[in-house]
Amino acid sequence: MRLTTSRAPAAALAAAVALSLGLTACSSAQPADGSSGGDGSLSLWIWPGGLSETVVETVTDEYAGGDLEVSVIGDDFKNKLLTSFTARSDIPDITGVKGEDMPYFLQEPDLFTDLNELGIDDIVGEFPEWKLAEATTADGKLLGLPIDIGPTGLFYREDILSDAGLPTDPVELAAATSTWEDYFSFGEQLKEATGAHLQVSLGGLFGIAMGQSETKFVSPDGEFLGESDAVRHAWDLAVEARDRGLVAGLEDGSPDWASAVNAGALPTLVGAAWYAGDIKGNAADTAGLWRVTQTPGGPANIGGSFLTIPAATEDKAAALEVVKALLSPANEAVMYTETGNFPARTAAFDEPGLHDGDDFFGGQDTVAVFAEASENMPIVYNSPLDNQVSAPYFTELGNVQTGKDPDQAWADAVAAAKAALESS
């Protein structure tokens, strides 16, 4: 900014404003309209990896009504959606909703379309009842159709178990670890033979055990369930595992975790179907050595997601067509092979190739394992307050991991959880 005359600043100001406005005008010549303007075009919001790219491309090409404009939103997906809903502006015609956010959006069902009213009788039976329940309001409105589910399994290193003289066949291992008690005994043998840990963290074990329970932390009436038998049982399991020296005490997904998985120091991992992606991504060298079987103590669900049609969408029928296309059995199968998201639509299991086996798992038919888990899944009520009421338990179990007295930790967790419930 080397200016020489006294009128230069004003000129510079004008130039600067003109520059910015001019540049922005030419780069945003058409108004960006997020809602369907009656021309048949539809907007869809999803987070990265929420849908398979191939499926999105196929459906976009096949959609005859106009343009299907897909926005992939990296971080802060819920914040962006929330802002649009609050401003009642630029709401997408179709949007993904993550499983953990669904209880929150269920509080305001009027923002979404009740899919039951749009005619989905032909396909709704092909989704698991327990998963649909997660997107259903108390008075029976169905706000979303599930994209994927997160049934859990027990992932294990066949080679390490074999060296330790432990069962390696999925069916045999499942039988030997069908209860948590059996699993812990198995873990002690494993540790004796290899020095490896059975579980990643106390919080992880607690989360799985809570996922197996039909009740969570808050009842449908808003009552506090943080001292219920179910919560206490899950807590005690975690503490027992620690007392028996079976917990590595690492943060799931951390570099230490990844190093341990690579080094074979965590030969057993309990996680949802999509957890296989974490293992594959972080420990590619161990390909072929892994297997998977049923979760000790029964199946749980972690994660999963939905497609919803906001109430503001003009052409709901067209939007539903797109949703149906995205979730067709063939496309759900493509999604699984491409992203590892486990199909919510049971009909997808019959698609060709789905039972061909996974090389990372030594050619094992992993789909059958998770499909079986899904069939036995409990139906649970997830309160919109669950996540904040449950958080203190995870915090306190982290403290137990680093030496806090479990009884004191339990008392503190219950107190903090009650406070969180009262304040919301």
Next chain:
Amino acid sequence: MSATVTSELSTASSSALPERPAPPGRRRRRQVGLYLMLTSGALVSVFPLYWLAVIASNTTSDIYRSPPKLLPGGHLVENIGKVFDRVDFLAPLANTVVVAVSVTFLVLFFDSLAAFAFAKFDFPGRNALFTLVLVMFMLPMQLAIIPQFITMVNLGWVGHLHALIIPAAANAFGIFWLRQYISSAVPDELMDASVIDGAGFMRQYVTVCLPLIRPGLGFLGLFTFISTWNDYLWPLTVLTDPDRVTLQVALAQLKSAFGQDYGMIMAGALLAVVPLLVVFLIGARQFIGDIAKGAIR
């Protein structure tokens, strides 16, 4: 007017500190020690960027190898290829350049104007208004996203790049910084002299203030450019069209729900940081280098 004087003085000042008549050997040793420390500090500083390049040229499972890989691998082209497959890179890059350049120039102009007034003139309400600037600097703006978005909806700016530019065109930090800088870098004698010459506010701003505060502007410009370049949440909120986003918003799409491909993500981060480095290198003599030739009172 002061340009030649300034640069002469700066060469003097650069070597001014160890000017004590010391034996040449000792002086050299001191210089060697200085450069040894400076260079090791510089290497520590550059290491994260080097590491970024290491990850960007390896696969994800290489990162967590024990001991970790410290040398670049052969996957850079492959990872960059994946970035280009997944996201549209050039259009967001152009948008980001437009926004960052516009915001930087507007901020430099508006902030220096206000800072000059606050630093060198006494007017009723000056202290109260400056306190207000400081308070605004302290205001928690994290919650502003929703109401600010509603403002943009009402103005019809949603989806347009000026929704990123105009609200950012002046900021409290820059005024605070430049006021501090101008107070020490622009001598009152020069101001008085220009008043005797009959210069008004604008002329003083242009002929006295601006030439002397280029280093201060340089720093603010650099800082504004970087923070605008890296901004994420507001661009994400206000830009709705997937074809018309900024670079950081586009690159965030590289993350996935699980099993992060860090090789690809870091290749994207590397691509985003390279233009910044280019701006640095081009602007270095103008901006950071200028600090060396800075105002001498």
Next chain:
Amino acid sequence: MYVAIAPFFVLFLCFGLYPTASSLVLSFQKWNGLGSAEWVGVDNYVRLFSDTTFWLSVRNTFIIFALSTIPMMIIALAVAAMLNNAVRYSTTLRIAYFVPNITSVVAMAILFGAIFGETFGLANALLNGLGLPDFRWFSTPFGIQLTVSILITYQWTGYNAIIFLAGMQSISSEVYEAATMDGAGPVRSFFSITIPLLRPTIIFVLIVSIITGLQSFTEAQVLTSSASTTNPNSGGAGQGALTMVLYFYQQAFSYNKLGYGAAIAWGIFLIILVFVIISWRYSLKREDPTR
């Protein structure tokens, strides 16, 4: 004059006032972000005052602030003084010191994971090599506070050094020459000339560091993000890295308590304000005797 300062205030009136006012109103309401807001008076503030987690976050913030700002100021001053004396390659060196500030914080977090990983990290390998036991960089509250502080220091030292350098460059060389004549060495000149004459810049950096340091959260967030689904934005082990703004994020955006979040935000503002006023007063008082 008023025209000169007008653009900033006009922009503030247009784009800052409404959000600020609405967040103030929001702090007296209960709102989940979707439904209608309910007026609750000062309930949020009463609860804030007795919220032990909030006070924990205040404590954490001040610990991290002290652990990062003090070393950062000292190292930045030293680096600036050295850069001020470097004649050759000075521009290259300056750019190098600025680089951590432009390197993506996510990349820094991965790097820190590899360096400070407790069982497989380089830092503990180094400690063991020196005959010292492992340090728990992530799994204890103090460990995570220290790790976050190191990351903050890493990212912002060069930035502050450049500001200090700008201030040092405006100190006339004649002052140094006079000191040299009196027989003062570089270290003495630094303490008897550079530091006193740099006071305005030091105060500026201090105030800015207080404001930004007490609002820090990105570093804490990325270093503790692995538990993000079950326990989001909770600040890692023992909530040690739960800073004030991270707690605000957790309440407002993870748990959708936007009204309470707004009250937290205003609580943070008041704490920063008090702290800035105290240090401002103190630094002005200190300035007087030297006049």
